[in-house]
Amino acid sequence: MEVSIITVGDELLIGQVVDTNSAWLGSELEERGFRIKEILSVSDQAPAITEALERSFEHSDILLMTGGLGPTKDDITKKTIADYFQDEMYFDEATFNRIQRLFTKLGRTPLEAHRLQCYMPKKATILRNSMGTAPGMLFKKGDKILISMPGVPYEMKAIMREEVLPLLERDYIQGARYKRTIRTIGNGESQIAEKIGHILDKFPDHISIAYLPGMGQVRLRISGSGEDLNVLKEEVEDFVDQISVELGDLVFGYDEDTIESVIGDILTQKKLKIAFAESCTGGYLSHRITSIPGSSQYLEGSFVTYSYDLKERLLDVNHETLITHGAVSEETVIEMVLGCLNKTSANIAISISGIAGPGGGTPDKPVGTIWLAISNGDITQTKKLSLLQDREKNIQRTAVYALNLLRKFLKEQY
Amino acid sequence: MEVSIITVGDELLIGQVVDTNSAWLGSELEERGFRIKEILSVSDQAPAITEALERSFEHSDILLMTGGLGPTKDDITKKTIADYFQDEMYFDEATFNRIQRLFTKLGRTPLEAHRLQCYMPKKATILRNSMGTAPGMLFKKGDKILISMPGVPYEMKAIMREEVLPLLERDYIQGARYKRTIRTIGNGESQIAEKIGHILDKFPDHISIAYLPGMGQVRLRISGSGEDLNVLKEEVEDFVDQISVELGDLVFGYDEDTIESVIGDILTQKKLKIAFAESCTGGYLSHRITSIPGSSQYLEGSFVTYSYDLKERLLDVNHETLITHGAVSEETVIEMVLGCLNKTSANIAISISGIAGPGGGTPDKPVGTIWLAISNGDITQTKKLSLLQDREKNIQRTAVYALNLLRKFLKEQY
Numbered sequence: 001m002e003v004s005i006i007t008v009g010d011e012l013l014i015g016q017v018v019d020t021n022s023a024w025l026g027s028e029l030e031e032r033g034f035r036i037k038e039i040l041s042v043s044d045q046a047p048a049i050t051e052a053l054e055r056s057f058e059h060s061d062i063l064l065m066t067g068g069l070g071p072t073k074d075d076i077t078k079k080t081i082a083d084y085f086q087d088e089m090y091f092d093e094a095t096f097n098r099i100q101r102l103f104t105k106l107g108r109t110p111l112e113a114h115r116l117q118c119y120m121p122k123k124a125t126i127l128r129n130s131m132g133t134a135p136g137m138l139f140k141k142g143d144k145i146l147i148s149m150p151g152v153p154y155e156m157k158a159i160m161r162e163e164v165l166p167l168l169e170r171d172y173i174q175g176a177r178y179k180r181t182i183r184t185i186g187n188g189e190s191q192i193a194e195k196i197g198h199i200l201d202k203f204p205d206h207i208s209i210a211y212l213p214g215m216g217q218v219r220l221r222i223s224g225s226g227e228d229l230n231v232l233k234e235e236v237e238d239f240v241d242q243i244s245v246e247l248g249d250l251v252f253g254y255d256e257d258t259i260e261s262v263i264g265d266i267l268t269q270k271k272l273k274i275a276f277a278e279s280c281t282g283g284y285l286s287h288r289i290t291s292i293p294g295s296s297q298y299l300e301g302s303f304v305t306y307s308y309d310l311k312e313r314l315l316d317v318n319h320e321t322l323i324t325h326g327a328v329s330e331e332t333v334i335e336m337v338l339g340c341l342n343k344t345s346a347n348i349a350i351s352i353s354g355i356a357g358p359g360g361g362t363p364d365k366p367v368g369t370i371w372l373a374i375s376n377g378d379i380t381q382t383k384k385l386s387l388l389q390d391r392e393k394n395i396q397r398t399a400v401y402a403l404n405l406l407r408k409f410l411k412e413q414y
Numbered sequence: 415m416e417v418s419i420i421t422v423g424d425e426l427l428i429g430q431v432v433d434t435n436s437a438w439l440g441s442e443l444e445e446r447g448f449r450i451k452e453i454l455s456v457s458d459q460a461p462a463i464t465e466a467l468e469r470s471f472e473h474s475d476i477l478l479m480t481g482g483l484g485p486t487k488d489d490i491t492k493k494t495i496a497d498y499f500q501d502e503m504y505f506d507e508a509t510f511n512r513i514q515r516l517f518t519k520l521g522r523t524p525l526e527a528h529r530l531q532c533y534m535p536k537k538a539t540i541l542r543n544s545m546g547t548a549p550g551m552l553f554k555k556g557d558k559i560l561i562s563m564p565g566v567p568y569e570m571k572a573i574m575r576e577e578v579l580p581l582l583e584r585d586y587i588q589g590a591r592y593k594r595t596i597r598t599i600g601n602g603e604s605q606i607a608e609k610i611g612h613i614l615d616k617f618p619d620h621i622s623i624a625y626l627p628g629m630g631q632v633r634l635r636i637s638g639s640g641e642d643l644n645v646l647k648e649e650v651e652d653f654v655d656q657i658s659v660e661l662g663d664l665v666f667g668y669d670e671d672t673i674e675s676v677i678g679d680i681l682t683q684k685k686l687k688i689a690f691a692e693s694c695t696g697g698y699l700s701h702r703i704t705s706i707p708g709s710s711q712y713l714e715g716s717f718v719t720y721s722y723d724l725k726e727r728l729l730d731v732n733h734e735t736l737i738t739h740g741a742v743s744e745e746t747v748i749e750m751v752l753g754c755l756n757k758t759s760a761n762i763a764i765s766i767s768g769i770a771g772p773g774g775g776t777p778d779k780p781v782g783t784i785w786l787a788i789s790n791g792d793i794t795q796t797k798k799l800s801l802l803q804d805r806e807k808n809i810q811r812t813a814v815y816a817l818n819l820l821r822k823f824l825k826e827q828y
Contacts, residue, residue, distance in 0.1 A: 013450040015441030016595075016626045016635060018434050022455070027429030036427040038462070041436070041453035044624075048452070111608045133604075152627070154807075181430075190547075194525045210458075212430045213566070221430060276718075282704025283697030286718045290696025293772050293805055295720075301728070302718035304690075304700045309759060310715040314728070345723060358707050391707055393568070 001172045003029050004056035005039045008049055008067035008077050009151060012041045021066045021156055028160065032169060033177045034062070044068055049080040053146070061144050062168070067151030069117075069134040078137070081148055082121040085139055092120040092135075099133050131158040138167075176229040180240045181212075182220040183257055184250040185404050189213045192220070192247065199242045207236060215393070216400035217259070252407060259403045260292050266410045267298035274406070275346035276302040277315055277336040279327065280354040280370060285399045300346045305336070315339030315351075328353050328365050330382050333373040341377055348376045348409065350402050354385070356394045370398050374409050381409065415586045417443055418470035419453045422463055422481035422491050423565060426455045435480045435570055442574065446583060447591045448476070458482060460494045467498055467560070475558050476582070481565030483531075483548040492551070495562055496535040499553055503533040506549075509540065513547050545572040552581075590643040594654045595626075596634040597671055598664040599818050603627045606634070606661065613656050621650060629807070630814035631673070666821060673817045674706050680824045681712035688820070689760035690716040691729055691750040693741065693767040694784060699813045714760040719750070729753030742767050742779050744796050747787040755791055762790045762823065764816050768799070770808045784812050788823050795823065 005025050011017040022039040029036060037060050042048040049068070056063045068077025082089060096110075096118040103110050114133050120126060127136030127147070132155035139146045147164055149156045184192060189211045200209060207224035222239055226232040244251050253262045267274060276285050286302040289295055303314050308327060311317040317335040325331040336351035354370025361367035368387035373380060385401060387394045419439050425431040436453040443450060451474050456462040463482070470477045482491025496503060510524075510532040517524050524547075531548050534540060541550030541561070546569035553560045561578055563570045598606060603625045614623055621638035636653055640646040658665050667676045681688060690699050700716040703709050717728050722741060725731040731749040739745040750765035768784030775781035782801035787794060799815060801808045 011624055011626050011635075012437070013440050013453060014444035015437035015439065016624070016633065017628075018432065018437040019453075020432050023426070023429035023432040025429070026427050030428035036457075038457075038466075039427060039433075039453075039455040043450075043452075052452075111604055113604050113607055154804075190525055190527050193527055210425055210430070212425050214431075219430065221425075278697075281701075282709070282713075283692075283700030283716055283718065284704075286697030287695075287701050287809075290698075290718075290720070291806065291809075295696070296774075299696075299718075299720050301720045301724040302697055302716075303728075304697065304704075304713075304716035304718070306704070306710045306713050306715045307759075313757065314715070314717075343727065345721075360710075390568075392705065395701075395705075 001034050001062060002037045002060040003034045003062045003064060004037050004060035006049075006052045006056060006063060006065040007039065007041045007151070008044060008052075008065065009041075010044050012067070013043055021151065021153055024153070024157065025064055025066075025160070028165065029064075029168075032165070033175070034168070034172070044076055046076060046080040046083070049077060050084055053081070053084055057141060057144055057146075062172075063144070063146040064164075065146065065148045066156050069148065069150040077148060078121065081137070081139065081146070085121065085123050085141075087121040087123045089119040090122055092118050092126065095120065095126065095135050098128070102133070127159050127163040129155050129159050130162060131155045135159075136163065175225060176227060176232050177223070177225050178229065178232045178236050179221060179223040180236055181255050182222070182240060182243060182247070182251055183217065183253045183255075183259075184220065184247060185217045185252050185259060185400070185407075187218065187250050189218050192218055192250070196220075196243050196246050199239065199246060203239065204235070206232075207239065215396050216404070249408070249411075252404075258292075259400070259407065260288055263289070263403060263407055263410070264292045264295060264298060266407075266414070268294075270410070270414050272347045272410075272414065273298055273300045273345060275300040275340050275344040275349045277340040277349065277351040278302060278304050279306060279311070279336075279352055280356040281352050281395050281398050281402075282306070282356075284395050285350070285352065285402050288399050288403065300344045303340060303343075311336065315343065326365070328355055328369055328371055330371055330373075330384070333371040333382060334375075334380060337373040337375045337380065338377075341375060348374065348406070350374045350406060352398060352402060354394070354398065356398075357391045368394055370394070372398070372402055372405060374405050376409075376413060379413060381405070415448050415476060416451045416474040417448045417476045417478060418451050418474035420463075420466045420470060420477060420479040421453065421455045421565070422458060422466075422479065423455070424458050426481070427457055435565065435567055438567070438571065439478055439480075439574070442579065443478075443582075445593075446579070447589070448582070448586070458490055460490060460497070463491060463494045464498055467495070471555060471558055471560075476586075477558070477560040478578075479560065479562045480570050483562065483564040491562060492535065495551070495553065495560070499535065499537050499555075501535040501537045504536055506532050506534040506540065509534065509549050512542070516547070541573050541577040543569055543573055544576060545569045549573075550577065552578075589639060590641060590646050591637070591639050592643060592646045592650050593635060593637040594650055595669050596636070596654060596657055596661070596665055597631065597667045597669075597673075598634065598661060599631045599666050599673060599814070599821075601632065601664050603632050606632055606664070610634075610657050610660050613653065613660060617653065618649070620646075621653065629810050630818070663822075666818075672706075673814070673821065674702055674709075677703070677817060677821055677824070678706045678709060678712060680821075680828070682708075684824070684828050686761045686824075686828065687712055687714050687759060689714040689754050689758040689763045691754040691763065691765040692716060692718050693720060693725070693750075693765075694770040695766050695768075695809050695812050695816075696720070696770075698809050699764070699766065699816050702813050702817065714758045717754060717757075725750065729757065740779070742769055742783055742785055744785055744787075744798070747785040747796060748789075748794060751787040751789045751794065752791075755789060762788065762820070764788045764820060766812060766816060768808070768812065770812075771805045782808055784808070786812070786816055786819060788819050790823075790827060793827060795819075
């Protein structure tokens with residue numbers, strides 16, 4: 001079954017909004033064995049929407065469309081679809097009642113714009129939107145279907161989860177598919193490709209690999225299709241094992257693992273607590289760790305000490321050290337990490353001090369110079385990074401580096 | 415001049431990577447007066463790429479393509495384009511020399527995969543990639559052009575900035591266009607639409623509005639096209655003024671302003687320093703503020719106090735208060751904010767304590783219960799939020815709320 005995704009909205013074309021809906025839809029459908037033919041983003045203009053419908057109905061069985069159903073003037077998808085199906089509109093009392101209940105719950109009154117949203121095409125099957133006002137719609141065209149949903153991501157996801165996915169799972173079936181993702185950290189795509197090339201040469205045609213590089217990490221997706229799930233599974237798992245052995249310590253996890261979740265699992269298991277003393281990363285490392293539910297079990301807390309003054313007052317860094325070696329120095333991060341251990345009940349601490357940029361660099365310490373330290377009181381390790389020139393990337397890359405440092409430290413010392 | 419963007423890669427279709435390249439390209443081109451016809455994402459298969467080329471050449475003058483130029487096995491764009499143009503490959507010494515210099519600088523040696531990247535189609539004009547190995551390519555087809563670039567965002571952006579945009583600016587000219595963005599915080603799209611509907615009714619055909627909702631914020635993009643830039647500018651600015659007056663305090667800035675940059679500007683101007691005491695937001699508020707270059711001028715630092723213990727030790731919150739009222743209470747955030755002011759040299763502090771979820775809720779204090787306090791020592795304000803159930807969104811929404819609280823506090827008190 002081939003699926004086309006159509007996202008509607010000038011804001012996507014001119015880049016004021018990044019289309020995250022397509023990626024989410026693609027991932028949900030691929031997991032269920034549907035093949036995503038393409039993603040097409042078009043403007044809020046009737047001819048563009050109509051042409052997208054025509055094209056997609058030609059080569060796909062299922063059309064998923066998001067956007068253009070909001071209450072404001074630039075949203076015209078519903079009318080265009082109705083015209084495409086030569087349909088008429090009616091006022092849908094059920095939708096209006098649902099919106100009224102939603103607003104009563106929020107202590108507000110529906111506006112005129114919300115009343116207008118209740119005019120629906122007669123041929124559409126209404127898909128309930130439990131998170132917002134605009135309902136989704138399902139149209140049939142022969143054996144093919146079109147599903148139109150609002151573009152607000154959490155509303156679209158609610159309609160998908162509650163209405164669309166159960167329907168697709170019921171009505172469409174696929175052959176066997178099997179997929180594993182190997183998650184690596186610390187090497188680039190080319191280095192990994194060189195290491196595992198001799199294994200990939202043995203891949204049969206029905207098994208493939210994709211490299212999915214991210215900030216400081218590369219995911220390897222091994223996927224296959226076949227007749228018999230058990231045979232396929234065994235084949236894929238065998239390759240996953242071979243690649244894992246070859247890559248060794250670069251592999252930190254599989255599938256839905258994240259570096260944060262893997263660290264969280266180890267800390268929970270070993271009953272260890274951590275704390276951070278962040279300077280140039282400004283709280284981002286703490287944010288990454290606290291993005292995991294339950295992180296309060298192992299994160300004691302953090303200090304974001306941007307100023308010299310706070311490094312001294314909160315972490316007992318010596319004024320002398322800061323004056324002699326500067327805030328961005330091995331000496332300072334060592335005092336920061338030990339101060340962080342002293343001021344908290346954490347077993348392990350990480351400290352970071354660097355120049356994220358774009359200002360603040362010197363010939364001696366250019367932008368991108370970052371010092372890190374990790375310590376459990378007995379053992380203290382330090383590391384100097386020399387990164388590139390972009391503030392945001394420097395902050396993110398440093399945090400990823402710190403996370404990997406913590407993962408390795410846990411592996412070595414505990 | 416109509417532009418089509420084509421992004422290539424199975425990873426985009428199955429949602430393992432979000433296509434941020436298209437948004438960036440769209441934004442850069444739209445700013446220069448190009449019209450983006452559509453964005454099409456297709457798989458790493460030759461027929462899909464070829465069909466995308468045919469379609470896009472049919473209705474656009476400029477094709478921008480990203481992805482599929484990397485050194486690994488799933489990247490086949492270059493070969494497919496060469497076939498499309500019935501072209502042959504040659505080994506490009508200049509590219510190989512550049513790659514060798516790049517690797518020497520990094521203290522590494524090029525791999526075989528990098529050598530293979532140096533085979534280029536003869537008809538292509540090579541576009542230098544200053545940030546990576548795979549070069550970009552430009553092909554002509556009559557009056558139309560195709561530009562193919564690697565999918566790694568910072569490599570693609572470097573090629574665009576250094577090679578493609580100067581070329582497009584030189585060779586293509588457009589009529590007058592003018593655009594302003596009004597940035598609001600604190601109301602939803604529908605509420606804003608209701609407030610300004612009577613102004614939008616006066617918009618002529620050549621001026622339009624788009625609502626661009628984000629987390630807790632809505633951007634209003636007013637754009638127009640015409641013959642005379644001065645006339646158009648006056649018209650658009652007049653509507654911007656009318657809408658700004660109508661929305662009043664909901665407007666926090668314009669165009670490239672962000673809530674963080676607006677706050678940073680006020681703090682710098684008034685020579686004020688801030689500090690945060692974060693619990694459930696886990697450093698995310700500090701991260702938002704420190705995403706702005708130069709924020710070290712006004713951010714003293716932050717405490718991320720996840721545990722009771724750290725709230726007491728670092729912020730002098732009374733043990734009694736925590737036991738009697740709980741960590742998520744008005745009493746606790748008041749003691750946190752005053753402790754934060756005491757322990758730093760900040761003029762203004764914000765404290766946050768809440769239950770981000772998914773665990774930790776009680777009937778009394780369900781997930782999404784968040785207390786905030788802001789204080790300058792003389793005046794302390796508190797606020798309770800009751801948010802929905804998603805951890806990530808709760809953290810983000812709370813940070814946005816805190817930023818708006820700070821903006822308003824600065825406006826009222828200074």
